[in-house]
Amino acid sequence: MAMTVRPVERPARTLKEQIFLWEVWIGLVVTFRHLFVNLARHVLRALGLNVEPGAVTIQYPEDPAVLGKRARTRHRLLKREDGSPRCTSCLLCETICPAKCIHITPEESPDPRIEKRAKTFDIDIGLCIFCGDCVEACPVDAIHMDANNVELSSYTREDMIWTMPELLGDVPKLPRALRATRPASGVS
Amino acid sequence: MSDKKMISLTIDGKPVSVPEGTLVIEAARQLGIKIPHYCYHRGLGNPGNCRICACEVEGAPKPIQMSCRTIAAEGMKIHTSSPNARRFQSSSLEFHLDNHPLDCPVCDQSGECKLQDYYMQYGLYESAVREDKLHKGKRIPIGPHVMLDQERCILCTRCTRFTAEVTKTHELGVFGRGHREVVDLAPGRALDNAYSGNVVDICPVGALTDRDFRFKVRVWYLDETESICPGCSRGCSIYVHTNTKRPWHNEGRRVARLKPRENPEVNGFWICDEGRYGHKNLDEHRLGRVMRLKPRPEDLSWSAVLDEVAREIKEGSAAKGAEGLAVVASGMLSNEDWASFNELFVRTLKIKRFLFGPEPDQIGAEDDFLRRKEKAPNLRGGLELGFGREIKSLSWDELAKSIESGQTWGLYVVERDPARAWGTARAKALLERLDFLSFQSPFKGEAGDWAHYRLPATAYVEEEGHFTNFEGKAQKYSKALEPLGLARPDWQIFDDLRSRFMEGEGSSGRREKAGALA
Numbered sequence: 001m002a003m004t005v006r007p008v009e010r011p012a013r014t015l016k017e018q019i020f021l022w023e024v025w026i027g028l029v030v031t032f033r034h035l036f037v038n039l040a041r042h043v044l045r046a047l048g049l050n051v052e053p054g055a056v057t058i059q060y061p062e063d064p065a066v067l068g069k070r071a072r073t074r075h076r077l078l079k080r081e082d083g084s085p086r087c088t089s090c091l092l093c094e095t096i097c098p099a100k101c102i103h104i105t106p107e108e109s110p111d112p113r114i115e116k117r118a119k120t121f122d123i124d125i126g127l128c129i130f131c132g133d134c135v136e137a138c139p140v141d142a143i144h145m146d147a148n149n150v151e152l153s154s155y156t157r158e159d160m161i162w163t164m165p166e167l168l169g170d171v172p173k174l175p176r177a178l179r180a181t182r183p184a185s186g187v188s
Numbered sequence: 189m190s191d192k193k194m195i196s197l198t199i200d201g202k203p204v205s206v207p208e209g210t211l212v213i214e215a216a217r218q219l220g221i222k223i224p225h226y227c228y229h230r231g232l233g234n235p236g237n238c239r240i241c242a243c244e245v246e247g248a249p250k251p252i253q254m255s256c257r258t259i260a261a262e263g264m265k266i267h268t269s270s271p272n273a274r275r276f277q278s279s280s281l282e283f284h285l286d287n288h289p290l291d292c293p294v295c296d297q298s299g300e301c302k303l304q305d306y307y308m309q310y311g312l313y314e315s316a317v318r319e320d321k322l323h324k325g326k327r328i329p330i331g332p333h334v335m336l337d338q339e340r341c342i343l344c345t346r347c348t349r350f351t352a353e354v355t356k357t358h359e360l361g362v363f364g365r366g367h368r369e370v371v372d373l374a375p376g377r378a379l380d381n382a383y384s385g386n387v388v389d390i391c392p393v394g395a396l397t398d399r400d401f402r403f404k405v406r407v408w409y410l411d412e413t414e415s416i417c418p419g420c421s422r423g424c425s426i427y428v429h430t431n432t433k434r435p436w437h438n439e440g441r442r443v444a445r446l447k448p449r450e451n452p453e454v455n456g457f458w459i460c461d462e463g464r465y466g467h468k469n470l471d472e473h474r475l476g477r478v479m480r481l482k483p484r485p486e487d488l489s490w491s492a493v494l495d496e497v498a499r500e501i502k503e504g505s506a507a508k509g510a511e512g513l514a515v516v517a518s519g520m521l522s523n524e525d526w527a528s529f530n531e532l533f534v535r536t537l538k539i540k541r542f543l544f545g546p547e548p549d550q551i552g553a554e555d556d557f558l559r560r561k562e563k564a565p566n567l568r569g570g571l572e573l574g575f576g577r578e579i580k581s582l583s584w585d586e587l588a589k590s591i592e593s594g595q596t597w598g599l600y601v602v603e604r605d606p607a608r609a610w611g612t613a614r615a616k617a618l619l620e621r622l623d624f625l626s627f628q629s630p631f632k633g634e635a636g637d638w639a640h641y642r643l644p645a646t647a648y649v650e651e652e653g654h655f656t657n658f659e660g661k662a663q664k665y666s667k668a669l670e671p672l673g674l675a676r677p678d679w680q681i682f683d684d685l686r687s688r689f690m691e692g693e694g695s696s697g698r699r700e701k702a703g704a705l706a
Contacts, residue, residue: 090293091406094434103436106403115327116294116403139293 067148072132074149075123077167078142084111085168086142089118093134093143101127102134118164125152126160197264212255212266213241223268224277224306226284226392227344228256231457232353238344240284240306242276243268252276278310285311287322287367288393289339297394299407303342324370331359331379333461334387334396338370341395347371347387354458355557357381371395382559385464386457389447400465401445405437410444413668416655417446418520418648419463420552420560421567423657425451426459428467428649428668442669443467443649454657460559462552467649473632475644476673482640490674490684497641498688500624501537504598508623513598514541514587517575518550519564520603521678522653523662526569528682529602534579536689541596544570545581549608560658565648569656584609591618598624602678603645605633628681644675651677 016022034055041054058066067073078086089106107119134143154160154175165171192207199216206215211234213223226238236257243255246265252272267273284303292298324338348360348371359377364370373379379387388398410429417424427447431438438444446467448459478493480486488496505513515533533539546562554561571577582590588610590596599622607615612634619625619638627639630647649668656662 088294089403092293095406095408100434105436108403115291 061151065150067150071148072130072135072145074125074145074147074152075128075134075162075167076144076147076169077121077164078144079168085118085121085164086140087118087121088114088140088142089116089121090139092137092139096133096137098131098133099127099129101125101129121164121167122161123167124161126157195260195262197260197262197266199266200268206260210260212243212253212258212260212264215260216243216255216266216268221268223255224302224310225256226302226342227346229346229349229390229457232346232349232390235345235349238284238342239280240277240310242273242280244270244273274310277306278312281306281310282312282316284342286317287324287339288342289321291340292394295337295340295394296397296402296407297340297391301394302392303394322367325372329399330373331384333385333399333465334379335399335402336371337395337397338372340393341371342393343369343371344392345371346390346392347396350387350390351379351381354386355381355383360387382460382462382553382555383458383557385461386448386459390457398445404439405431405434405444409434409437411668413649413666414449414664415446415649415668416565416663416665417459417463417466418565418655419460419466419563421519421562421565421658422454422558422560423565423655423661423663424455424459424463424558425449425663426463430649430668432669441468441471443470454659454661454663455558458558460557462559469631470647470649471672474630474647474672474675475632475636475642476675477642478644478674479642480640481637481642490676493641493643494681494685494688497626497643498685500640501598502689504624505537508597510538511540512596513537513539513600513624514543514582514590514596515539516587516599516601516604516606517542517544517570518602518604519544519546519562519567519570520648521566521570522648522651522665523566523569523656524653525678525682526566526573526575528679528686530573530575532682532686532689533600534574536686540579541582541587541590542575542579543582543584543587544575545583547583549584549605562658565655565657568658568660569654569662572656572660588614588618591621594621596622598622598626600626601628601635601639603629605629605631605635607634628678630675643681644673645678645681646671646675650675653677653679 038054041051044051045053080086089104091104091106094102094104101124103120103122105119106116109115109117130145132145135145152160156175159175162173166173192209194205195208195210196203196205197215199219200221202219204215204219206218213225213228216223223241223243225241227236228234228241234256236254239254241255242252244251244267245253245258246267255268285307288303292304295301298304326337326339328336328338330336343362345362348362351357351360359373359379359381360371361374362369363372385398387396409431411432413428413430415426415428417426425448427449429444429447430442431444432442446459446464448455448457450457478488478490480488480493480496501513517529521529546564546567550563551561552563553559567576587596599619606619610618615635616638619635625639626641626643627636628643628645629636630645636642648665650671652665652667654662654664
């Protein structure tokens with residue numbers, strides 16, 4: 001891959017910046033402005049005045065994270081009414097995925113009304129960029145990014161891969177050794 | 189062609205002159221104007237039943253004409269995308285989509301479906317149909333290679349015409365009437381002729397899909413390379429469709445499918461099923477390591493192994509006579525390989541005993557259409573260098589006798605498995621009598637384990653070259669994939685080996701070339 005290099009010139013520091021004291025003072029002004037503005041807002045609201053609410057510090061991770069309603073979090077696969085996965089294995093999410101983090105293998109469905117279904121459906125959360133294109137691409141509304149789970153770290157790269165039962169919520173995500181995603185192309 | 193009268197006409201304002209009797213749709217193709225069509229196929233005639241190739245003929249009493257049924261006439265003025273023609277095309281498409289299930293996400297054809305393509309161009313998007321769609325048979329296996337979906341079918345009758353006109357086996361027909369019309373098998377039949385896979389290629393929609401390719405990989409992941417089928421000496425033009433970007437699909441195989449490539453001089457529009465599904469072994473039992481197997485298996489570098497092979501040939505020839513070395517080859521070699529093969533074994537080593545005839549392990553079914561009985565693509569390339577003319581091929585039995593009598597002490601096997609000709613037990617017993625066995629092939633086969641030296645060669649999809657078919661047409665095939673492991677093209681191995689025998693003969697140029705390639 002060709003790499004583009006763009007030289008960026010470093011701005012020279014002025015004397016005022018060089019001695020830092022002025023910049024430290026500006027920082028303190030910002031900090032104390034927040035302190036007094038928020039203090040005033042909390043006090044005024046406590047007195048029953050309708051002013052803007054003051055900022056609240058959440059003690060994450062002791063307190064749960066507050067996520068916006070439209071936040072894109074970990075993927076979730078949805079089920080049909082009969083409990084089978086909605087996914088028809090059309091591979092549109094896999095195709096649109098810019099990070100190529102979705103790996104699906106299709107198979108024939110035993111249900112005569114269903115043509116195709118997913119045999120495996122893996123998402124490598126470690127590669128996912130949370131763009132939400134897979135949700136947009138899905139023609140059968142089988143994938144959502146609303147599991148409200150953002151604590152996705154693990155000790156190994158392999159454990160960043162979520163398989164279909166885990167994405168469906170059928171089994172809890174536990175650390176485990178990874179299956180091979182590709183049969184070894186044995187040369188002898 | 190040349191003595192035919194030329195007709196001048198105007199299509200979409202562009203003048204074109206075509207031979208008398210040319211269809212308007214073909215004249216437009218010459219100009220690069222693509223008129224939509226389903227039923228019309230250059231290899232199958234023009235029944236004119238899909239009604240989508242409508243064009244407007246200026247000044248005609250009925251201006252909307254089917255371009256596949258209209259013969260070009262002098263001074264004709266055709267509009268292929270005038271509002272009237274467009275409206276007709278859209279309305280025809282609306283009829284085609286009337287009962288179409290629109291299951292594109294699970295349909296294997298999507299991505300190369302004419303219904304999809306034309307819908308994007310001419311579609312009306314809003315469905316005017318209030319009734320429920322008619323349900324017909326889905327996923328009916330109609331033969332060993334083909335799956336039928338009657339709902340997706342638009343009744344263009346290309347497949348029934350193929351079985352009626354090309355294979356003349358008449359397995360498929362159109363049954364029922366009105367909107368209940370379906371394509372189906374004739375009673376008691378199965379689509380099991382030797383060319384059945386072609387109906388999948390000609391089906392413009394997803395009604396006929398390939399059972400072998402079913403759900404393996406989406407078509408938009410595939411790369412296409414022009415190649416020549418190595419299945420027999422016909423040398424049909426093919427496309428190799430490879431899946432390398434998403435290796436977890438297609439069961440890890442790199443070649444997803446082979447498709448026929450139009451070549452009026454050799455195969456027309458068709459290939460046989462044998463050739464079409466002949467790609468399965470391309471990732472199986474492959475050689476990728478350069479090895480000396482005796483006394484114990486050991487990996488070597490190319491230069492080391494070629495030095496040793498050359499030394500064994502030199503010492504063996506000096507001690508036991510050069511006539512005791514025989515070479516087994518086959519029509520699997522490209523023209524380039526044959527040339528280097530000839531240089532090495534005939535010109536340099538002066539070897540007299542070769543086995544390259546296809547009998548019996550490279551002989552198969554034959555018919556009067558495409559399939560030839562020699563299942564090797566390039567026997568003709570060898571013939572043009574004298575293999576089969578001045579140099580006669582040994583038979584496997586003659587070779588076996590000479591090994592048994594001790595007359596043959598060394599064997600150099602190229603792209604062939606003696607175990608297939610002799611049978612496992614006999615081949616093992618015979619080959620173990622040899623003092624020297626070099627096995628050069630893309631595939632291990634059975635004999636690969638009994639060799640003294642095992643040299644990995646590239647398969648035809650991993651190299652560039654030419655095959656000369658039985659009619660003497662040299663045709664190029666291109667490289668679709670990277671070689672596996674350390675594999676090299678056969679010609680390069682022959683050239684490098686030859687440089688070992690060129691000591692002090694002013695061969696520096698040749699050696700440099702070989703060195704640069706090493």
